[in-house]
Amino acid sequence: MKKNDEFIIDIEDMSVDGAGIGKYEGMTFFVKDALIGDRVRVRVVKMKKTWGYARMMELLIPSPDRAEPPCPYHRQCGGCQIQALSYEKQLAFKQQKVENNLRRIGGFDEIPMEPIVGMENPFHYRNKSQYPVGTDKNGTIITGFYAGRTHQIIPNRDCALGVPVNREILDIVISYMERYHVSAYDETTGQGLVRHVLIRYGFRTDEIMVCLIINGTNLPHEKELIRELCALPGMTSVSVNVNMNQTNVILGTETRLLWGQLFITDYIGNVKYQISPVSFFQVNPVQTEVLYGLALEYADLHGTETVWDLYCGIGTISLFLARRARQVYGVEIVPRAVEDARRNAALNGIENAAFIEGKAEKELPEFYEKEAQAGRQAYADVIVVDPPRKGCDERLLRTILQMAPERIVYVSCDPATLARDLKVLCEGEYRIERVRAVDNFCQTIHVETVCLLSRENKGL
Ligand code: SAH
Secondary structure (H helix, E strand, O other): OOOOOEEEEEEEEEOOOOOEEEEEOOEEEEEOOOOOOOEEEEEEEEEOOOEEEEEEEEEEEOOOOEOOOOOOOOOOEOOOOOOOEOHHHHHHHHHHHHHHHHHHOOOOOOOOEEEEEOOOOOOOOOOEEEEEEEEOOOOOEEEEEEEOOOOOEEEOOOOOOOOOHHHHHHHHHHHHHHHOOOOEOEOOOOEOOEEEEEEEEOOOOOOEEEEEEEOOOOOOOHHHHHHHHOOOOOEEEEEEEEOOOOOOOOOOOEEEEEEEOOOEEEEEOOEEEEEOOOOOOOOOHHHHHHHHHHHHHHHOOOOOOEEEEEOOOOOHHHHHHHOOOOEEEEEEOOHHHHHHHHHHHHHOOOOOEEEEEOOHHHHHHHHHHHHHHOOOOOOOOEEEEOOOOOOOOHHHHHHHHHHOOOEEEEEEOOHHHHHHHHHHHHHOOEEEEEEEEEOOOOOOOOOEEEEEEEEOOOOO
16 A cells, blocks of 8 residues: 555544544545545555555545535635534534543543533634735735645635624725735745734624734725724724734734724623733633533532632633632733733622732642641632643642642543543542533534542541
């Protein structure tokens, strides 16, 4: 078997990153865009000893689980890996992914999985979109998305995950650029002005933010652009962000307001947030509310508890919990996120949430040691963690075990590291009480999970 060989295979499984898996002459092949139940003609693109990557050349017999993907670019785009799979099967895949990880990596066999929470309408859920701007071979200005793993722009103003108003905004920006000969940025030469269009939309408030990321300090004829943008109902914030570095990082450091105010407002549950162009904010607000609602339910607070929220970001979970706890401590590594968390607490009149800037695996152990030196046992009723994909640092898990809270609520965006970390906690004196996956990233392979651990030897 070698590169460019062609043959027909049946797809029998799906890899964790959404590729179809089939076997041919004892070898395993990963086929992007092929689904379980498909019969496909493939061509080998890369061969290892016992497995390889193959490209789907022809779909001979489609799987019964195929759905009509609304986006014509779903195969080229790096965004939606499983849009061609029916939503029902997407959910089943994600639920299975969480369960398999807990079984294989965590070594758990009785897993109290609750049914995954999907969306009623699994499209147009993203409150933030960043469209790269460039020029095609004919010099026409285009905007769309990067083809998977490249920086080649495929023109498309109608992303199926974004809000419909994105299209109107992009039409305005591009026609303004054409009219006034405002150039698009060229990544290879570092020349040209407009790099990206960042759009944020408040799902509860209908407020809209547009920020043009530019390779320069000024936007020519900005008044014309503003005039058209602010005619859109809900327009709240128009700004430019200056990024003159030749880099893949989208945003630069300086943001300048052109019209309105520098933030939009939105809500998660009954907590209000001010979101600036550079703020981190969960991209699917509807499902975030579901996810954090579950975290709150699992935390089972009655107003008397001391809670730690580690990896707290802008404090979304902390503020959600603070209303029902005595005191919440949030720990977060990014200084600007900590500032946002404090501002959001003040904005909501929440006074029982304090935020600590630093690494969770440093701040919590140090706090524990300091208390120990003062002859006290560091105390928490509930500890919540919501780490990035790489999961929790082992040192942090050790301190959590020493603090021995009654309950641990683990919110995870990667089931593999979740399983690894739960293993450590359950080798201590915790057991898994409840687990539930939430689909925050419909059409993609990603999944969020919330898990409740409770301490076995209560009162010891
Ligand atoms: N619950 C948060 C988001 C969590 S995402 C919210 O809803 O806003 C994970 C967060 O962990 C990010 O904000 C990231 O900046 C932060 N982080 C990453 N490594 C960290 C570390 N070692 N210690 C503390 N925070 C960290």
